Amino acid sequence: MDVVLIPFIQVVNIVLDLYVWVVVAGVVLSWLTAFNVVNTSNKAVYMISDFIYRITEPVLRPIRNILPDFGTVDLSPIALILIIMFTQSFLNQLVMRLI
Template sequence: MIALIQTLVLALDLYWWIIIASAIFSWLYAFNVVNPRNQFVGAVGNALFRLTEPALRPIRRFMPDLGGIDISPIILLLVLFFLRQFLITTVAPMIG
């Protein structure tokens, strides 16, 4: 059972880094640092979008419009952090 908790924590950590990569990529794309017509850049951007958008969309629905500033990745990172801490500090010791 501990292996399951460790696998979940590892998956949360991996998703954490995917969200950060997606945010950085969106900034690079918005400031025209990367070429959006490049096939590799488009594939990476599409993959990051498809991985993060299902989790970010519900958060964006409830967030007020902040004038072009999207804080939904920050909120999702906080949720992942607290879920990870809950698994490590509460669930894992209960299982033993």
């Protein structure tokens, strides 16, 4: 059982790492859009931003509902990254105990 569980946990860790990078890309893209560095009327930019929005918004929306309103500052990506880091730390501790 442990032999199957360890690679599964490693795959979950890799997926969580990739998701953190998608969240960071979404934050950077939102800044670039807000400062008119990129134009969302460009089809490629729109498709990328739409994909990132569809991937991250279902997870960020409940966090936004919990966090207090800070005006134009959105702290939900930071909270999500901290939650993911905590989850990865827990999974790494689990792997260490299984070894």
